[in-house]
């Protein structure tokens with residue numbers, strides 16, 4: 111830490127602090143009322159601020175619906191499927207659910223009559239036929255966490271327009287959940303020697319670092335939401351990512367090797383394997399946390415709050431969060447610059463596939479590189495010498511995450527279970543197994559594939575230095591260069 | 592009455608968890624408080640002793656006793672931290688101000704429009720502290 115210095119202090123020294131607001135305390139919109147809130151140096155009164163939040167929300171979401179409507183029915187603004195929202199209980203997703211309810215699921219919401227100017231629509235015709243709200247409970251995986259499902263359910267049901275879909279993190283390891291959501295009818299053999307929760311804990315405790323543990327929880331939640339959106343025939347999956355949390359995700363994503371998928375943090379399309387494509391939209395990505403907070407407060411929303419995962423303090427994510435939130439307080443314009451800059455980034459190479467674990471695009475070179483240094487491998491329990499490597503199917507970020515240099519286990523933060531050492535097979539989420547067995551089917555026979563109950567197994571093995579050098583030798587520069 | 596200021600304080604966005612899970616608080620502070628923001632009882636009583644002026648006289652700068660200032664939001668923050676906060680002060684205060692990510696409203700208006708910590712409190716003021724750190 112000392113060698114890197116204190117970023118906050120260094121910025122203080124370099125940048126002069128602007129006053130918190132420009133000009134006067136008068137609202138810039140109506141120019142009559144005294145302002146109530148400062149957003150990026152601009153003053154608004156409460157009456158002008160609230161519709162502005164609504165406008166910013168619609169401006170992101172609306173084009174994603176229109177795009178699907180090229181054709182004769184363009185004016186009806188009808189999405190091609192249902193709507194699924196991810197609700198964490200946190201501020202962003204609570205505000206998201208409120209905005210969606212008021213804009214698209216109620217004929218008499220407070221914003222309904224005002225919104226008619228730009229987007230004429232019939233009040234009784236819904237853009238989405240049905241709205242689902244998914245909540246993923248993570249408490250079983252960590253000691254001392256409380257199950258918030260009941261609180262969340264009460265808030266969702268208070269709107270009277272959404273269907274609540276409660277999930278658990280361990281569903282990612284549950285073949286019976288997969289049976290319910292999977293439309294591809296891909297057979298996943300169920301392991302009868304452990305419960306989904308056992309497998310989840312084993313998987314999490316195998317993560318080499320705190321950062322990897324927390325990102326893998328996020329990745330599991332993201333995939334549970336995607337597959338749930340598919341099972342509800344949704345054309346849109348909405349996430350409550352604010353501008354502030356987007357900037358945090360972008361910076362910490364890049365820091366963890368996720369640069370290739372940086373665009374997917376902003377806007378992604380998920381090809382489900384069926385003819386359906388799910389648009390993942392973050393309609394709050396132009397709203398700062400401050401704007402979300404004020405919306406929630408002035409609309410009397412109940413924010414249950416996300417319970418922090420114990421010992422999450424050390425992760426890259428939470429360090430980035432402290433930095434960005436501090437930055438937003440002192441230099442509010444800088445945070446939107448981060449998001450805008452990242453949205454201009456484009457990967458140099460075309461995506462060549464989809465990561466088996468996070469299902470984001472993978473890049474050609476990473477795959478080639480990783481196929482050379484196969485560290486992760488599937489093992490077939492019948493012929494353990496014959497392995498198929500999972501590494502080429504992983505994106506750089508997942509690969510990096512799973513094979514962190516620091517191989518210290520993070521068992522301590524995971525509820526007690528049989529001690530897992532690096533030689534013991536690690537269970538994988540159900541979609542990874544499905545990915546592997548699909549690949550095996552398409553390749554035909556010949557390679558050793560996964561064909562029995564123990565196929566949900568991956569080996570993480572530490573290579574010795576000689577072995578490693580042999581594998582990467584051709585990439586190393588000569589000492590005298 | 593003239594020597595004190597009564598306030599209504601509200602916590603939201605999960606911040607109430609730090610304050611015994613009570614979101615609404617009524618509070619009375621002395622009109623003059625130490626410039627050092629020390630909230631120990633001895634400094635409070637000394638300010639009460641010296642402040643014998645009436646409400647109208649307090650607008651006169653000359654009436655402020657040595658080492659004291661009119662009670663402001665910065666002092667209130669110290670008072671809340673020292674006397675009402677039950678756990679984890681680092682989640683509420685950072686140096687002499689609120690932790691980044693906490694929205695402060697004074698009478699329903701962003702405290703950034705009211706001078707932040709320097710805002711001088713008057714009787715009947717309502718202050719709201721809302722944590723924004725609850726993620727997506």
Ligand SMILES: [Zn+2]
Nearest residue numbers: 137140155158
């Ligand atoms: Zn206005």
Ligand SMILES: [Zn+2]
Nearest residue numbers: 465468505508
């Ligand atoms: Zn990946």
